[in-house]
């Protein structure tokens with residue numbers, strides 16, 4: 493079973509993907525965390541983020557792993573736990589610059605395909621249905637109003653103890669979506685076989701129920717508790 497979940501920032505992809513994976517008993521891979529981990533390392537190494545050759549070398553040489561510990565997904569970069577540090581505003585700001593790079597995407601997509609070759613997965617990101625799992629059993633495209641997505645992101649950041657400026661968050665999300673959608677390699681877009689779900693007026697639970705019912709309707713063999 494391969495399930496692709498794509499969509500812009502704050503549409504609720506990771507919440508959905510985590511719960512679907514848990515309900516179906518399959519692996520969840522947060523591909524955004526992989527791009528974030530590489531960005532964190534690039535910033536920590538002080539390299540020029542627009543230097544393609546160095547960025548490619550860094551991507552090839554970096555070991556990124558997603559590990560479940562006590563039911564929590566933890567992200568390791570070269571064996572260092574970066575789960576929290578990859579969510580800082582600085583990493584969020586620079587990650588689209590790293591993610592636009594062709595060499596980086598080549599390395600990341602290959603790592604993600606490699607994982608999916610071995611096991612059933614739910615993957616969330618931007619180019620999962622397009623590049624990583626073009627033959628996925630299901631391709632979902634989650635979206636929501638910009639205002640609502642910014643509200644969700646602001647709430648998350650306040651919970652983590654950051655001071656937030658709503659208009660700045662909204663502008664940053666808008667900018668990130670633009671970069672993610674307009675890049676040449678692996679852009680974020682609705683595919684002809686995407687199932688589009690607008691989550692603006694739905695609770696996380698309603699989105700999970702909707703997706704699970706779509707999956708089970710089409711696939712009676714899926715073991716849903």
Ligand code: DC
Nearest residue numbers: 523524525527587588591617618619
């Ligand atoms: O989902 P997220 O916000 O953690 O993703 C971080 C960034 O990584 C975002 O700007 C888009 C990029 N990304 C990507 O280009 N391709 C993916 N498959 C996943 C994320």
